[in-house]
Amino acid sequence: MSERVAKHVVGAKPGNSLFLVFRIKGERYALEAVEVAEVLPRLQLKPIAQAPVWVAGVLAHRGAMVPVIDVSAMTFGEPAAARTSTRLVLVHYRPADEAPGRLLGLILEQATDTLRCNPADFQPYGLDNREAPYLGPVREDAQGLLQRIRVDDLLGAEVRALLFPAADEAPA
Template sequence: MIPAADIEAVVFNLGGETFALPVGTVQEILDYREAFQMPQGPAWLAGLIDVRGEAIPMIDLRIRLGLPAATVGPTTRILVVGVACGERLLTLGVIVDRVLDVATFAAGSVETTPDIGVRWRSDYIDGIVRKAGGFIVLLAAARIFQAEDGAIDFSDMATAA
């Protein structure tokens, strides 16, 4: 998807690669904290965290994108994101290795995602931006957290905490 306007995005590192999510998606950035483990959840579900009295599902974005699980270090952060899920807005905590920047990308600098040559599902990507020595991958948050048959429902998990 090529945007019609400039995009302001939170840029972060994940498994040695650089990704970004639109600023409007990211509600806040938290220091990493351990999650309450959810029995029999999918591998990418790290558990639940409490954010000001609200139980938030925490996602290991590395696993969701097919990378090795996150190794927690001093720069590990949680991006609290709002993801459109049908008629409602789902709040998720997304584990990232390091937050790098908040950047503005000119609409003309965003390229379409090639169908071949990237290691992630192309429907998870809204576009790419060239940078010195590589690319910044603009993620499509809503599509990353949808199952093949529709949106994943986290409502039962929030009541379990």
């Protein structure tokens, strides 16, 4: 472990978690780092026919096909900007009924910062957003509001069946 990392770990407060911070339309959002498997540059994807426009495609990654969604397009209807800070973030997607989980790719703008804070600092924001259940609680700091994204709530049943068909098939 490098000296810099060791100092960072020693200085971490108990109960704090690391979050990957990114932006959608200039607003800040966060994913808990334990949900992140890998951060990659934006890569070429194979489109998926008949998928919602926010399903960006599929990626061959280490022998596995990984579906990728554009979180900006899903949230606000506009695809993520092609910037050098736009990343393809592979996350551990585990819907409630699926034990092992799968990799899901997320296209995220300005996914270059991290934040260490207590997850309890994120509080409900008072809206019932049934159309976007993945938008979690918010945390206020000097830069404004930061909203958590709940990875396991990103996909509805229909899109989950399209992207992960084996997970929704009943045994014969």
